[in-house]
Amino acid sequence: MANGLGNILKGKFLVSEGAFTNWAFIVFCAFLAIIMIASSHSAERKVYRVAELNQQLKELRSEFVDTRKTVMQQKMESNVAQKMKKRAIGLSDKPPYKIIVKSN
Numbered sequence: 001m002a003n004g005l006g007n008i009l010k011g012k013f014l015v016s017e018g019a020f021t022n023w024a025f026i027v028f029c030a031f032l033a034i035i036m037i038a039s040s041h042s043a044e045r046k047v048y049r050v051a052e053l054n055q056q057l058k059e060l061r062s063e064f065v066d067t068r069k070t071v072m073q074q075k076m077e078s079n080v081a082q083k084m085k086k087r088a089i090g091l092s093d094k095p096p097y098k099i100i101v102k103s104n
Contacts, residue, residue, distance in 0.1 A: 013022050081091055
């Protein structure tokens with residue numbers, strides 16, 4: 001057991017007769033490690049991008065709500081009447097009536 005561990009620590013398994021299979025396995029493991037690291041970085045990049053997009057979404061929603069509130073306030077009849085008063089246009093005293101067109 002100690003002799004086998006000593007041979008591994010000295011690296012004799014890399015220069016012995018069957019070293020090619022050992023090297024192939026080491027290269028294969030290194031290739032898998034590189035793929036795993038690249039996959040991890042890609043996943044982290046996507047997580048950061050999703051977090052960034054969620055933040056932008058929250059900002060756009062709050063901007064939408066603020067804009068909608070402003071538009072609703074401007075559409076109120078009292079605000080429209082006040083703005084039209086500056087142009088000398090007032091509210092009608094008569095209610096609207098329906099026009100009926102008869103065709104032959």
